[in-house]
Amino acid sequence: MFASIADSLRESAKKVVWSQWQAVGAMVASPRKARAIVDPEALVLLSLALRDYERRLWDILAWWGAEGSFVLSVQRVRNLAGNYPEPVQQRLSEFARLAFETGGDFRWKSLAGASQGPEARVENKRKTGPEVMEPSALILRLRLGLGVGIKADILSYLLGIGGAWASVKDISAAICYSNRAIRRAAEEMAAARLINSKAETPAEYHVFPKTWAQILETREAFPRWRFWHPAFAFVARCLQWIEEDILKEASYVTSSRARDLLELHRSAFTWNQIAVPDPGEHRGIDYLDAFNTAVMRLVGWFEESI
Secondary structure: OHHHHHHHHHHHHHHHHHHHHHHOOOOOOOOOOOOOOOOHHHHHHHHHHOOOOOOHHHHHHHHHHHHOHHHOOHHHHHHHHOOOOHHHHHHHHHHHHHHHHOOOOHHHHHHOOOOOOOOOOHHHOOOOOOOOOOHHHHHHHHHHHHOOOHHHHHHHHHHHOOOOOEEHHHHHHHHOOOHHHHHHHHHHHHHOOOOEEOOOOOOEEEOOHHHHHHHOOOOOOOOOOOOHHHHHHHHHHHHHHHOOHHHHOOOHHHHHHHHHHHHHOOHHHHOOOOOOOOHHHOOHHHHHHHHHHHHHHHHHHHHHHO
């Protein structure tokens, strides 16, 4: 049971990862084109989590550390990393060292560890920077033009929800900065007429996508926002958990840990509107079937959301 869950989750996550790396300019061939906005920090973290399963990912990460780290937010990757297992956080320090030493990006020095990680294969490296003109690379394009920071990410999120109104809490859940920082940045953007605000409590913000489409000279509709970061964190935790010895046999303890894992990462499902079985309707070892259902629904969501 657990091996099947792990295989399905891993393979679907790899499809998403490859489609997103292709969208930002990596030399990879993906049969699926990314349709949703790429979350670059979450992409790096999940790629680090999957490194042992897909050797080529480290080659891509080495290229990105040298050529693309400048469009990543060090603060945001710090904010996200705590949701991932310890091995991923260790590998992040290896990526940070690459970004610092080969990419010359001093912002990564504080995260850099002693090791650069495995040696990347030269034939898979690229000498050009990231691709920012693909629709799904919207965050990178706005960061390149407006600077790496909270304001570019706020604008990306508002464009990705198609002009809907969003509260500070909504934006915080999406881009993972504090409410205070988001409120201050959003108020400044509203004062500059870059976004629109409601003079109500709680404050809400939105944009007119058609206006921004003209500014950015795009004829395509902006890709949708997906909450990749909680979904990717769940994948990383789940795969690590399944590899532990305790999961070799179904038991009450296993069922309890499955319940705890899903509760810890419930945002991966609720924010992405993925229905999961009610834990209250499943007792003891029976919860493992409900857990399997939840994971397979996430797998289906990956397939639909690439």
